[in-house]
Amino acid sequence: MALADSLFSCRVLVVGAGGIGCELLKNLVLTGFKNIEVIDLDTIDVSNLNRQFLFQKKHVGKSKAQVAKESVLRFCPSANITAYHDSIMNPDYNMEFFRNFQLVMNALDNRAARNHVNRMCLAADIPLIESGTAGYLGQVTVIKKGQTECYECQPKPTQKTFPGCTIRNTPSEPIHCIVWAKYLFNQLFGEEDADREVSPDTADPEAAWNPADAAARATASDQDGDIKRVSTKEWARSTGYDPVKLFNKLFKDDIMYLLTMDKLWKKRKAPLPLDWTEIQQIESSQEESCGMGLKDQQVLGVQGYTQLFRRSVETLRSQLIEKGEGAELVWDKDDPSAMDFVSAAANLRMNVFSMNMKSRFDVKSMAGNIIPAIATTNAVIAGLIVLEALKILNSDFDQCRTIFLNKQPNPRKKLLVPCALDRPNSNCYVCASKPEVTVKLNVHKTIVQALQDKILKEKFGMVAPDVQIEDGKGTILISSEEGETEANNNKFLSGFGIRNGSRLQADDFLQDYTLLVNVIHSEELEKDVEFEVVGDAPDKAPAPSAPEEGKNIANGNKDSAQPSTSSKAAAEDDDVLIIDSDEEPSSSTMEASPESSNRKRKHHDADDAASKRKRLDQQPSDDDEDIIALD
Amino acid sequence: LALALSRPRGEDNIISEEEAAQYDRQIRLWGLDAQKRLRGSRVLLVGLRGLGAEVAKNLILAGVKGLTLLDHEQVTEESRRAQFLIPVDADGQNQAQASLERAQLLNPMVEVKVDTDAVESKPDDFFFQFDAVCLTRCSKDLMVRVDQLCASRNIKVFCGDVYGYHGYMFSDLGQEHHYVEEKPKVVKGSNEANDGPEAKKGKVDPNETTMVKKTISFCSLKEALEVDWTNEKAKSSLKRTPADYFLLQVLLKFRTDKGRDPQPDSFAEDSQLFLQIRDDVLETMGLSSELLPNTFVSYCFSEMAPVCAVVGGVLGQELVKALSQRDAPHRNFFFFDGLKGSGVVDYFGSK
Numbered sequence: 007m008a009l010a011d012s013l014f015s016c017r018v019l020v021v022g023a024g025g026i027g028c029e030l031l032k033n034l035v036l037t038g039f040k041n042i043e044v045i046d047l048d049t050i051d052v053s054n055l056n057r058q059f060l061f062q063k064k065h066v067g068k069s070k071a072q073v074a075k076e077s078v079l080r081f082c083p084s085a086n087i088t089a090y091h092d093s094i095m096n097p098d099y100n101m102e103f104f105r106n107f108q109l110v111m112n113a114l115d116n117r118a119a120r121n122h123v124n125r126m127c128l129a130a131d132i133p134l135i136e137s138g139t140a141g142y143l144g145q146v147t148v149i150k151k152g153q154t155e156c157y158e159c160q161p162k163p164t165q166k167t168f169p170g171c172t173i174r175n176t177p178s179e180p181i182h183c184i185v186w187a188k189y190l191f192n193q194l195f196g197e198e199d200a201d202r203e204v205s206p207d208t209a210d211p212e213a214a215w216n217p218a219d220a221a222a223r224a225t226a227s228d229q230d231g232d233i234k235r236v237s238t239k240e241w242a243r244s245t246g247y248d249p250v251k252l253f254n255k256l257f258k259d260d261i262m263y264l265l266t267m268d269k270l271w272k273k274r275k276a277p278l279p280l281d282w283t284e285i286q287q288i289e290s291s292q293e294e295s296c297g298m299g300l301k302d303q304q305v306l307g308v309q310g311y312t313q314l315f316r317r318s319v320e321t322l323r324s325q326l327i328e329k330g331e332g333a334e335l336v337w338d339k340d341d342p343s344a345m346d347f348v349s350a351a352a353n354l355r356m357n358v359f360s361m362n363m364k365s366r367f368d369v370k371s372m373a374g375n376i377i378p379a380i381a382t383t384n385a386v387i388a389g390l391i392v393l394e395a396l397k398i399l400n401s402d403f404d405q406c407r408t409i410f411l412n413k414q415p416n417p418r419k420k421l422l423v424p425c426a427l428d429r430p431n432s433n434c435y436v437c438a439s440k441p442e443v444t445v446k447l448n449v450h451k452t453i454v455q456a457l458q459d460k461i462l463k464e465k466f467g468m469v470a471p472d473v474q475i476e477d478g479k480g481t482i483l484i485s486s487e488e489g490e491t492e493a494n495n496n497k498f499l500s501g502f503g504i505r506n507g508s509r510l511q512a513d514d515f516l517q518d519y520t521l522l523v524n525v526i527h528s529e530e531l532e533k534d535v536e537f538e539v540v541g542d543a544p545d546k547a548p549a550p551s552a553p554e555e556g557k558n559i560a561n562g563n564k565d566s567a568q569p570s571t572s573s574k575a576a577a578e579d580d581d582v583l584i585i586d587s588d589e590e591p592s593s594s595t596m597e598a599s600p601e602s603s604n605r606k607r608k609h610h611d612a613d614d615a616a617s618k619r620k621r622l623d624q625q626p627s628d629d630d631e632d633i634i635a636l637d
Numbered sequence: 638l639a640l641a642l643s644r645p646r647g648e649d650n651i652i653s654e655e656e657a658a659q660y661d662r663q664i665r666l667w668g669l670d671a672q673k674r675l676r677g678s679r680v681l682l683v684g685l686r687g688l689g690a691e692v693a694k695n696l697i698l699a700g701v702k703g704l705t706l707l708d709h710e711q712v713t714e715e716s717r718r719a720q721f722l723i724p725v726d727a728d729g730q731n732q733a734q735a736s737l738e739r740a741q742l743l744n745p746m747v748e749v750k751v752d753t754d755a756v757e758s759k760p761d762d763f764f765f766q767f768d769a770v771c772l773t774r775c776s777k778d779l780m781v782r783v784d785q786l787c788a789s790r791n792i793k794v795f796c797g798d799v800y801g802y803h804g805y806m807f808s809d810l811g812q813e814h815h816y817v818e819e820k821p822k823v824v825k826g827s828n829e830a831n832d833g834p835e836a837k838k839g840k841v842d843p844n845e846t847t848m849v850k851k852t853i854s855f856c857s858l859k860e861a862l863e864v865d866w867t868n869e870k871a872k873s874s875l876k877r878t879p880a881d882y883f884l885l886q887v888l889l890k891f892r893t894d895k896g897r898d899p900q901p902d903s904f905a906e907d908s909q910l911f912l913q914i915r916d917d918v919l920e921t922m923g924l925s926s927e928l929l930p931n932t933f934v935s936y937c938f939s940e941m942a943p944v945c946a947v948v949g950g951v952l953g954q955e956l957v958k959a960l961s962q963r964d965a966p967h968r969n970f971f972f973f974d975g976l977k978g979s980g981v982v983d984y985f986g987s988k
Contacts, residue, residue: 029946032721036687036942053661056698059743081721081739141666142954299669300657362845371665378666381698382954385691389946393975396943407978414965415982419877421951421971422980 012399013038017106020044021094021123022113023070025379026137028060029388030113031074035082037392043107045090045099046071051340057381095122095469097516104130109398111135111391117162121436121467122517124149124157128437129518133398135391140377144387144411148394148427150403151437158467159431169534174207176270177359180352184372187352188337190256191344193238194247195322195335204238204256206263211533213267247323249316253282257354277358285312302367308357315350318343339374348373386411390422435466435521444524444540448531449504455495458484461537466521468514475502476509483510499525652676656746660700668819671961672700678960679703679766683756684773685732687940688799690720691949692771692956693740696747699957703748705767706740708733709755719940761786769793769960771952774898777862777889784809784858793959796858797952798888800898801937802975804948805885808955808966809855816962817848855969856986862886864985867923875928879981881972883928887915888937899938908934936976944975951980 018039020030023046034042048070050061060077061070069091078087092098095118104110104126112134114120120136127134127149134149136157149156172178173186189202245251261279265271288309306314321343326333338344349366352373356363370376390409397405407424415421435441445461462471462484470486483502485491494502504510506527513520526540652669656676664672678701682693685708696704710716710732717723722736731753741749756772757779764770764787772780772795784794788811797806822845865871891907891914892898899907911934916926951971958964967982974980 033943033946036719036721052658055659055744056661056663056700059694059698062742063745081724083725300652300664302657303669367665376662376665379662380666380954382695382950382957385695385946385950385953389943389950390978392943392946393978405976409978411980415967419981419983420979421967421982422947422973422978424978 009396009400010038012108014040016108016399017041017043018395019104019107019110020113021110021119022046022115023058023060023074023089024048024054024113024115025057025381025384026139026388026391027070027113028058028074029381029384030111030391031060031078031087033388033392034395035078035085037396039395040084041086043088043090044071044074045092045094046074047091047093057379057384059381094119097470099126100516101126101130101518104132107132109133109135109395111395112137113388114138118467120157122469125436125467125514125517125519127151128156135394135398137387137391139379139383139387139411141379142383142411142413144383145409146387146390146394147408148398148406150406152430153403154406154427155430156434156437158436159428159434170201170203171207171210171212174203174205175210175213175264175267176274177355177361178274180356180361180364180369181372183355183359183361184348184352184369186355187348188373190238190351191335191337191347194242194252195326196337197334198237198239206260206267208267210267210270213270247319247326249319250282252319253280253312253315253354256351257358258282261358275360278360280308280312280354280358282312285309300367302370303365305363305365306353308354311350311353311357311363314346315354318347318350322347339370339376345370345373383411386422436519440522441520442522442524444526445537446526446528446531446540447499447537448529449500449506449508449525449527450498452499452536453496454483454491454499454502456536457499458495461523462512462521465537465539466512468512468517468519468521470514470516472513472515474511474513475504476511477503484512486515656700659744659746663699667957667961667963671963674961674963675700675702675957677702678768679705680956680960681705681707681764681767681770682773683707683771683775685720685722685736686716686774687719687942687945688797688804688949688952689773690722690736691945692773692797692953693722693736694743695949695953696956697740697743697749699953700744701747701960703750704740705750705752706733706736707752707754707756709753719942719945756783764792765790767792769795769956771795771797771956773797776893778893781857781859781862788812788855788857793956794858795952795956795959797948798885799940799944799948800884800888801939801941802944803881803884803937804944804973804975805881806948806952806955806967806971807858807861808959808969809858809861810853810959810966812854813852814855814959814962814966815850815852816958816964816966817850818964819846820849821845822847851965853966853968861969861986862889875924879972879983880929880933881974881981882970882983882985883919883922883924884933884937885972886922887911887918887929890914890918901938904938907938911937941975944973947973947975947980 016039018034018041020027020034020042021044023031023044027044027046031042031044046069050058050065050068050070050073052063052066054061054070055063058070060074065073069089071089071091075087075089078085110123110127110132112120112123114123115138123134124136128151131151134157135146136149137146138144148154168182168185172182173189177183177186186204189199190204192199192202193204241255242252257280259279261277264277265279285308322335325335325343329335335344337348345366349369352369353363364372390411394406394409397403406427408427410423410425412421412423416423430437432438435443443466447461457473458471462468462473471484472486473482473484475481475483481502482491483494504525506525508525510523510525511520512523528538531538652673656672657664660672680696680701680703682689682696682704685693685706689706689708693704693706708731712723712727712730712732712735714728716732717725717727717735720736722739723732724735724739727735731751733751733753737749737751741747756775764783770783770787770792772783775783775796780796784796787794788809791811793811793814794809795806796808798804866875888898891911894914895907895910899911912931915929915933919926919928948971951967951973955967955971958966968984970983970985972981972983
C-alpha cells in the first residue's frame with residue numbers, strides 16, 4: 007500500500023511534547039510513522055503528570071522532548087526519533103530545517119510560537135496541522151500555503167489588558183486586584199516597571215472635576231519639588247521592608263488618598279481603609295483546616311490574609327538579602343512565598359474594595375493563567391491530528407477539515423464537528439503576496455524600541471526584525487544584528503524623518519517574511535494606547551467561521567477567558583480559534599534550558615513589554631457567520 | 638424530591654499533598670468533590686487491545702481507586718503493535734499481565750490488578766465488586782448479560798469497540814443516574830458585598846457558580862439493540878439516524894458468527910461475509926441494504942490507533958463523569974467516523 011510506504015519513509019516534526027505532544031507521539035508511532043523529530047523547550051513538572059503520560063514522577067525537572075523520546079522508544083524501539091530541548095524560535099531552525107519534513111504538527115500552548123511556525127511552514131511550503139485544547143474543549147485544523155487560511159489570516163482577540171487607573175484607583179473585579187498585586191510584587195521585589203505603577207494615579211482623568219485640574223496634577227507628580235517622586239522599592243528599602251509599614255501604606259494611607267479623589271466615588275462604593283492595629287485586635291475566627299478540602303481552597307479572613315502578608319514579606323525580604331546587592335526576584339506562581347504574597351495582597355485589596363475574597367487556589371489560577379487540563383481531551387485531539395496527517399500524506403487534501411471538540415453535542419447531535427477549511431484571506435498581513443498594514447501612532451512619542459518590541463514583535467509576530475525606511479535612501483532603522491542599531495532605540499521615530507504617510511519595510515529573514523508598514527501620525531490616541539492597527543483592528547474584524555455552537559471555542563470560552571496577568575510570558579491568551587493553554591513559565595523552566603537560552607531569554611524579555619492596548623470587547627456575535635458544518 | 642448523590646466513597650476523605658499536586662490541573666476543571674469520588678471508585682476493564690489500553694491510561698491518569706485489567710488472550714505481534722503498554726519482548730504472555738507494569742507506572746496511586754480469565758467464565762457476583770464495568774471486544778450476548786446484572790445494582794456499564802476507521806461507545810448508567818452540573822450563579826441586586834461594588838439586579842456573576850442536581854435514566858443494551866424499525870415513527874427518524882448504528886449491529890453479528898473481528902489477512906473472505914451479514918441483519922430489521930453501502934467494508938478492518946485514541950478518550954471521559962457524578966453524560970451511544978471526522982451522540986431504546 008502506497009500509504010504504508012509513505013508512512014515509513016516520511017519525516018515529520020512535532021512542535022511541543024506536552025499534553026497534546028505526548029499523545030501525538032504515541033499515536034504517530036502506533037500508526038506506523040517511523041521518522042519523527044520533536045522539540046520542546048520545557049522541563050517536566052509534577053502538575054504535568056495527570057496527562058503527559060510519557061513522564062513519571064522521577065522525570066520531574068528533565069527535558070520533556072528527551073524523556074518523551076525515551077518513553078516512546080520503549081514500546082517502539084524501531085522508531086527513529088530525534089529530540090530537541092530547545093525553542094522552535096531559535097534561528098537554527100531555519101527554512102532549510104523545516105524543508106526536511108513532509109509535515110509539521112503543532113502541539114503548542116502559546117501564540118507567539120504558533121505565529122512563528124505558521125510563517126516557517128508558509129515559507130517552506132510544508133503542510134501544518136494546528137491544534138489546541140483547554141479543559142473539555144479542543145480543535146484541530148490544517149494549514150497549507152495557497153490553499154487554506156494560514157494561522158494569522160483571521161485576527162485573533164488579543165490579550166485582555168486593563169487601563170492603569172482601573173488597576174491603581176478603581177478596581178471593580180478580583181482580577182484587577184490580582185494584577186495590582188503582581189505589579190506590587192515586581193515593584194517591591196522584582197524588576198520595577200514604570201508602566202506598572204501601583205500607587206494611586208493622580209492623573210486619572212475620571213478623578214478631576216475639571217480637565218485642567220487633571221493636567222495640573224499630572225505635571226505636579228512628575229516634577230521634583232513639592233511632591234518628591236520616590237520609587238516604591240526605594241521607599242520599601244528605606245523602611246527595611248517593614249511589613250507593618252508596608253501594610254499601612256498600601257491598605258490605609260494610599261486608600262485614604264484615593265478617598266480624597268471624591269469624584270471617583272460619586273457613583274462607586276468607596277474603598278474602606280484597613281488598619282494594622284485594629285486588625286490585630288479582632289479575635290481570630292478562622293476555622294482550622296480539617297483536611298476535608300484542599301488547604302489552598304480555604305478563603306481566609308482579613309486577619310488571615312494580614313498574617314499571610316506579613317509572613318510572605320518577611321520571607322521575600324530574606325530572599326532578597328540572600329541574593330545580595332541589586333538583587334531582583336522573578337515572579338513565579340510555583341514559588342510559595344511569591345504566591346502567598348500575591349494571594350495576600352490581592353485579597354486585602356479586594357477586601358478594601360468590598361469584593362468577596364478568593365482562596366489562594368483561585369488566585370493562583372488567575373495570577374498564573376492556569377488553564378485546567380485533562381488527558382482525555384488531549385487524547386481525542388491527538389487522534390484527530392493523526393487522521394488529518396494520513397489524509398495529507400495520501401494526497402487526499404480535499405478531505406482535510408477543521409474539527410471542533412465540544413463538551414456536549416450540538417443540536418445536530420454532534421460532539422465532534424468537522425468544518426470545511428477556508429481559503430486564504432487575500433488581505434492577510436502574513437500570507438498575502440505583498441503583505442501590508444497601516445499603523446496609527448504618534449511619531450513624536452513613539453521610540454524605535456517600541457516599534458520593534460511592541461509593534462513588530464508582539465503585535466506582528468516577528469522574532470528578529472530588520473527595518474528600512476522607504477525614504478529613497480533606504481535608511482536602516484532597526485537591524486536584527488545585535489548592537490548595530492542600538493543607538494537608535496531610544497530615539498523618537500520623527501527624529502528619522504518618519505511622519506504621516508511614511509512607509510517602513512520590515513523583514514524577518516528567518517521567517518522569510520516582509521511586511522510593509524504604512525505610518526499614520528496621530529496625536530489623538532486614547533490614554534494608555536500606544537498604537538492602533540488600522541482597518542484590521544480585532545474589534546472590527548469579523549468573527550471567524552465557527553460551528554453553530556460557537557460558544558465554546560470560537561467565541562472564546564468565558565470561563566477560561568482569563569486575561570493574562572503575566573509580565574514576562576509570551577502573548578498567551580485565549581485564542582478564538584485555537585486554544586492557548588500557556589501558563590506562566592516557572593523560573594526553573596528558563597534555567598534548565600540549554601545554550602540557546604540566550605535567544606529564548608531574549609524572546610521572553612521582549613515579551614515583557616506588553617503593548618498597552620485599550621481593553622477590547624471580547625464578545626463577537628454568535629450567529630453572524632455562515633457555518634459550513636459537514637455531515 | 639430528595640436527589641441523593643452517593644456519598645463519596647473511599648476510606649478517607651482527605652486529599653494528600655501528593656494528590657493535590659499531581660491532580661491540580663484536573664481538580665481545577667472538575668472540582669475536588671469529583672476527584673474524591675473518582676478516588677473511591679473501582680473499575681473493571683475487559684479487553685486490552687488498542688481501545689482497552691487507551692481507556693486504561695485515561696482512567697489511571699484520572700486517579701480511580703482501582704482498575705482491574707481482564708483479558709484471557711495472549712500477546713501476538715499484531716496485538717503488541719496495537720498498543721503502548723506491552724513491552725516488545727512479551728509475545729506469548731497474557732495480554733493483561735503484559736500490560737500491568739507500564740499501566741501501574743502511569744500512576745502509582747492507583748491499584749492496578751490483572752485477571753487472566755475469560756470474561757464469559759466469570760460468575761455474576763464477580764462483577765458486583767466494581768462501581769463501573771467497561772467491556773471491549775466482547776460478544777453481544779456477553780455484553781447484554783453483564784449489562785442486565787449490573788445496571789440493577791447501580792454499577793455503571795460501558796461498552797466500546799473500534800473497527801478500522803469506525804468506533805462506538807455505549808453506556809447504561811441505570812434507571813436513575815444522579816449528577817451535578819455547575820452553572821453560573823444569577824446574582825440579585827443587593828447592598829451586600831459582592832464580587833464587585835456595582836452589583837446589578839439579576840446579573841449573572843461570572844465569578845460565582847452554583848451546583849444544580851439532576852437525574853437521568855438509561856435503557857438497557859438489549860433494548861438499545863432491539864429497536865423496532867418497522868413502525869412508522871422509527872421509519873421517519875431513519876434519515877437522522879447515524880448509519881454507524883447499523884454498522885455496529887453488523888459487526889456484532891460478525892463477531893458472534895466468526896468468533897473474531899474482520900482481519901486484514903482474510904480481507905477477501907471477510908469482506909464477502911461482512912456484506913452477507915449486512916444483508917441478513919438489515920433484512921431482519923425490515924430495512925434496506927442501502928443504509929450501509931458496500932464502501933463501508935474496506936474501512937472496518939483492524940483497530941486504527943488514532944481511532945482508538947478518539948474513542949478511548951470519549952469513553953474514558955464518560956467513565957470519569959459517571960463515577961464522579963458530575964456533568965451530563967452522553968446518552969446513550971457515541972459513534973465516531975474517522976473518515977469524516979464526525980462524532981455523534983444519539984439515543985437508541987425506549988424513551
